[in-house]
Amino acid sequence: MSLSSRHLLRLQGMPKEDIVKILDTAISFKEILNRPIKKVPTLQGKTIVNLFFENSTRTRTSFELAERRLSADVLSFAAASSSVTKGETLKDTARNIEAMKIDMVVIRHNAAGTADFLSKVISANIINAGDGQHEHPTQGLLDMFTLREKFGHLEGLHICVVGDVLHSRVARSNIFGLQTMGAKVSVCGPATLIPREIEKLGVDVYHHIDEILPKVDALNVLRIQMEREAGGYFPSLREFHRFFGVTKERLDRAGKPITILHPGPINRDVELSADVADGPHSVILEQVLNGVAIRMAVLYLLGASE
Amino acid sequence: MSKRIILQSGRLIDPSTKKDEVTDILIVDGTIETIRKSIPASPGDQVVDLKGKIVSPGLIDIHVHLREPGYEHKETIETGTLSAAHGGFTAVCCMPNTNPAIDDESIVTFIQTQGKKAHDGIVDIFPIASVSKAREGKTLAPIAELVRAGAVGLSDDGAPVFDAKIMRRALEYAMMYDVPVMQHCEIPELAHGGVMNEGKVATELGLPGIPGIAEEIMIARDLLLAEYTNSRYHVCHMSTAVAVDLVRQGKKKGIKVTCEVTPHHFTVTDEIVRSYDTNTKMNPPLRTQKDVDAIKEGLKDGTIDVIATDHAPHSLDEKEVDYIQAPFGIVGLETAIGLTVSELVEHNVISLMQMIEKLSTNPRKIIGKEIRIAEGEPANLSFIDPDVEWKVEIAKFKSKSKNSPFEGKGLKGKAIGIYNHGKLMLY
Numbered sequence: 001m002s003l004s005s006r007h008l009l010r011l012q013g014m015p016k017e018d019i020v021k022i023l024d025t026a027i028s029f030k031e032i033l034n035r036p037i038k039k040v041p042t043l044q045g046k047t048i049v050n051l052f053f054e055n056s057t058r059t060r061t062s063f064e065l066a067e068r069r070l071s072a073d074v075l076s077f078a079a080a081s082s083s084v085t086k087g088e089t090l091k092d093t094a095r096n097i098e099a100m101k102i103d104m105v106v107i108r109h110n111a112a113g114t115a116d117f118l119s120k121v122i123s124a125n126i127i128n129a130g131d132g133q134h135e136h137p138t139q140g141l142l143d144m145f146t147l148r149e150k151f152g153h154l155e156g157l158h159i160c161v162v163g164d165v166l167h168s169r170v171a172r173s174n175i176f177g178l179q180t181m182g183a184k185v186s187v188c189g190p191a192t193l194i195p196r197e198i199e200k201l202g203v204d205v206y207h208h209i210d211e212i213l214p215k216v217d218a219l220n221v222l223r224i225q226m227e228r229e230a231g232g233y234f235p236s237l238r239e240f241h242r243f244f245g246v247t248k249e250r251l252d253r254a255g256k257p258i259t260i261l262h263p264g265p266i267n268r269d270v271e272l273s274a275d276v277a278d279g280p281h282s283v284i285l286e287q288v289l290n291g292v293a294i295r296m297a298v299l300y301l302l303g304a305s306e
Numbered sequence: 307m308s309k310r311i312i313l314q315s316g317r318l319i320d321p322s323t324k325k326d327e328v329t330d331i332l333i334v335d336g337t338i339e340t341i342r343k344s345i346p347a348s349p350g351d352q353v354v355d356l357k358g359k360i361v362s363p364g365l366i367d368i369h370v371h372l373r374e375p376g377y378e379h380k381e382t383i384e385t386g387t388l389s390a391a392h393g394g395f396t397a398v399c400c401m402p403n404t405n406p407a408i409d410d411e412s413i414v415t416f417i418q419t420q421g422k423k424a425h426d427g428i429v430d431i432f433p434i435a436s437v438s439k440a441r442e443g444k445t446l447a448p449i450a451e452l453v454r455a456g457a458v459g460l461s462d463d464g465a466p467v468f469d470a471k472i473m474r475r476a477l478e479y480a481m482m483y484d485v486p487v488m489q490h491c492e493i494p495e496l497a498h499g500g501v502m503n504e505g506k507v508a509t510e511l512g513l514p515g516i517p518g519i520a521e522e523i524m525i526a527r528d529l530l531l532a533e534y535t536n537s538r539y540h541v542c543h544m545s546t547a548v549a550v551d552l553v554r555q556g557k558k559k560g561i562k563v564t565c566e567v568t569p570h571h572f573t574v575t576d577e578i579v580r581s582y583d584t585n586t587k588m589n590p591p592l593r594t595q596k597d598v599d600a601i602k603e604g605l606k607d608g609t610i611d612v613i614a615t616d617h618a619p620h621s622l623d624e625k626e627v628d629y630i631q632a633p634f635g636i637v638g639l640e641t642a643i644g645l646t647v648s649e650l651v652e653h654n655v656i657s658l659m660q661m662i663e664k665l666s667t668n669p670r671k672i673i674g675k676e677i678r679i680a681e682g683e684p685a686n687l688s689f690i691d692p693d694v695e696w697k698v699e700i701a702k703f704k705s706k707s708k709n710s711p712f713e714g715k716g717l718k719g720k721a722i723g724i725y726n727h728g729k730l731m732l733y
Binding site: 012089090091109110111112113114116117131132133134135169172195196197198200201 | 504505506508509510511512513514515517581582623626627628629630631
């Protein structure tokens with residue numbers, strides 16, 4: 001039981017068999033999470049460092065929990081670009097990790113490509129916990145896991161990623177992962193927040209949310225960063241909510257149930273209205289639990305490849 | 307006792323005289339004495355066998371960052387000129403984004419003095435002075451003084467002259483002294499924050515893009531300004547298909563425009579950024595295959611006058627950071643001939659004659675430093691082996707910096723020596 005790569009850097013190009021293996025493995029780990037005793041000895045003796053150069057309480061907590069449930073020794077440090085300000089290069093940081101004989105590194109960084117970079121300079125298994133606007137593969141996997149649980153399959157589903165696609169690593173991991181699994185992915189957002197030539201990745205682009213709703217099975221609603229308003233990507237959050245916000249009224253008009261995902265944390269009543277976030281078709285809290293199971297599966301499969 | 311050197315059986319190619327013939331050349335004390343099929347050697351003559359090699363007028367790279375003064379950890383005049391010599395260049399133009407910038411005649415003089423000391427002054431340095439004071443784009447640098455001190459062109463390279471009014475005045479002022487304004491074409495508001503070509507690959511990689519229009523809009527604006535002021539305008543490191551066409555149309559209209567491209571912009575595309583190797587990060591960024599094809603077409607039809615490297619040394623520490631933080635630029639002097647022969651000559655895009663035109667005749671004409679290979683002329687020559695096959699080994703670069711994406715690349719064609727100011731360097 002192992003994956004075709006020693007690292008999890010991206011979902012782009014990841015073989016379907018690997019994705020299926022991770023999703024299947026996560027089923028049994030989710031089962032463990034529902035037991036009274038939630039710990040297994042799988043990664044006993046392994047040391048994992050969570051290297052977070054960017055704040056992310058949720059992702060870090062989820063990884064830490066997954067690591068501890070697998071009995072690994074866990075070290076977390078929120079570098080929050082402090083070493084960068086000190087003038088230490090990423091390579092120096094990496095060399096230090098290497099010297100400490102760490103087995104696995106989970107890295108979150110605000111620049112795309114940093115997980116790739118680490119994988120080239122140190123021998124530990126690298127897990128990308130989000131690199132800039134590139135990818136967030138474990139998020140993509142947990143989204144797929146959640147959708148598969150809900151629908152029983154991924155093939156043939158139509159998912160629309162809504163909002164700030166330009167700056168979103170979640171969007172990219174969703175596109176690459178879901179397409180590999182045979183689902184159709186569309187994106188919907190203001191033209192200023194849709195990356196150039198994204199249609200060349202085989203996704204359809206929409207700018208009017210009411211147009212896409214009747215066509216999809218699920219929406220993955222992205223968090224809108226408050227600073228995008230100041231950046232001039234759209235005139236105001238109010239206008240964004242009015243034209244791109246996912247509201248109950250809009251969903252009701254679609255005439256069929258649409259599953260709602262959100263990577264969190266939610267800006268209530270900006271990208272998602274509260275009644276939808278807490279509504280019957282929201283799987284947002286399921287995503288949180290599934291996130292731990294997925295991360296356990298990834299850690300287990302990568303650890304097992306040694 | 308005069309010093310006599312006989313260059314034997316080299317293939318002399320000189321676009322300025324349209325000569326392409328195998329011949330001997332006798333140099334006496336730095337001057338070309340005789341050019342004849344066969345020149346018998348007298349005792350004491352130094353004979354250099356150049357059979358199968360090209361003898362060209364001294365190559366020049368009109369877009370080089372020597373980094374001195376101010377950034378000597380990246381490159382110095384000493385290391386930069388040695389790198390140039392090993393790349394086959396007998397002259398370079400150095401860009402003014404030094405610290406302080408070349409915005410005062412004392413800096414021009416300093417660079418020339420350092421240049422004469424480095425390697426016996428075998429490589430000429432012709433400084434490009436800044437257009438604006440401190441390259442800030444706000445007020446004109448003392449252009450007349452700078453030109454009198456020896457500056458051969460004006461540029462705020464590394465940054466554009468973004469203010470249209472300053473650009474207009476710079477063109478008008480430069481026109482009086484017949485020097486070109488060499489523009490780094492980039493609309494700052496459109497390019498800001500970008501690190502690679504905007505498009506499919508950037509979208510996949512999640513890296514912020516620099517759109518081609520950032521370059522093209524400024525070229526379009528400047529062409530109109532150059533036409534209006536009847537001044538000489540030179541486009542630095544052109545990178546897009548639309549840019550090539552803008553210059554082509556400008557030339558047709560009779561605008562005094564010239565332009566250059568770098569070897570990397572006709573060799574590789576943004577596809578190589580997928581490695582996240584920071585040595586693929588340069589400004590303007592690597593574009594698409596469509597752009598590469600258009601650049602080749604422009605080189606072929608003469609729209610593109612010059613091949614210049616934009617040699618931009620950065621230390622290892624500066625480049626060993628993430629892609630967003632890494633500085634723009636790669637070194638280019640020592641791979642220029644290899645890339646040009648391999649990508650252009652070998653693929654019949656341009657002939658060897660055109661190659662020398664774009665690496666010597668045309669750029670020298672732009673800065674007013676023309677030379678030719680003829681009896682009675684000073685010997686200023688580059689020697690090229692067009693057939694040798696070699697692999698790029700960055701560790702062997704003479705440049706102080708090693709930031710090149712071409713490590714291990716197999717190339718054809720290499721400089722084997724230069725001759726200038728009575729000095730011969732063979733390697």
